[in-house]
Amino acid sequence: MNADRSRGVGGLASSLSLLAALVLLAILAYAVIVRFATPRVDPLRESNPGRLQGALIQVEVLNGSGVDQLAAVARTYLRERGFDVVAVGNFDRSDVEYSFILDHVGDRPAAEKVAAAIGLSTDQIEDASSPDALHDVTLILGMDFETLKPYQP
Secondary structure (H helix, E strand, O other), rough: OHHHHHHHHHHHHHHHHHHHHHHHHHHHHHHHHHHHHOOOOOOOOOOOOOOOOEOOOOEEEEEEOOOOOOHHHHHHHHHOOOEEEEEEEEEEOOOOOOOEEEEEEOOOHHHHHHHHHHHHHHHHEEEOOOOOOOOOOOEEEEOHHHHHHHOOO
């Protein structure tokens, strides 16, 4: 009788170990699928025509929608993806209909990386090259912000 009881306890331990291993395998599989289904954009500059410091793309985020805290949400989102968000604030208007990116240094690939990370089309990048640029790009958030990745559920 004791032998049957010890086999039952051993069988239960084996079953629990197998279940734990299967759960861990499922979690790892999910992480791999999510990682490859939604690859991250590389936040490093490919070139540095503006001769800015550091290797990371530097982004200014401005809120042009009039909705409180939008720029802070985008700052967190971009920083979590490795971008160097150097400034956050309000745009000079609060009625911007569509979000867009200003390329300050003539580095289109860097601007395209920010656009891809945030969920904007490359058509929404404007050239604003300046020899006095302090950062690569400015992201201006418009009233279409709900369509952008940081604001998706």
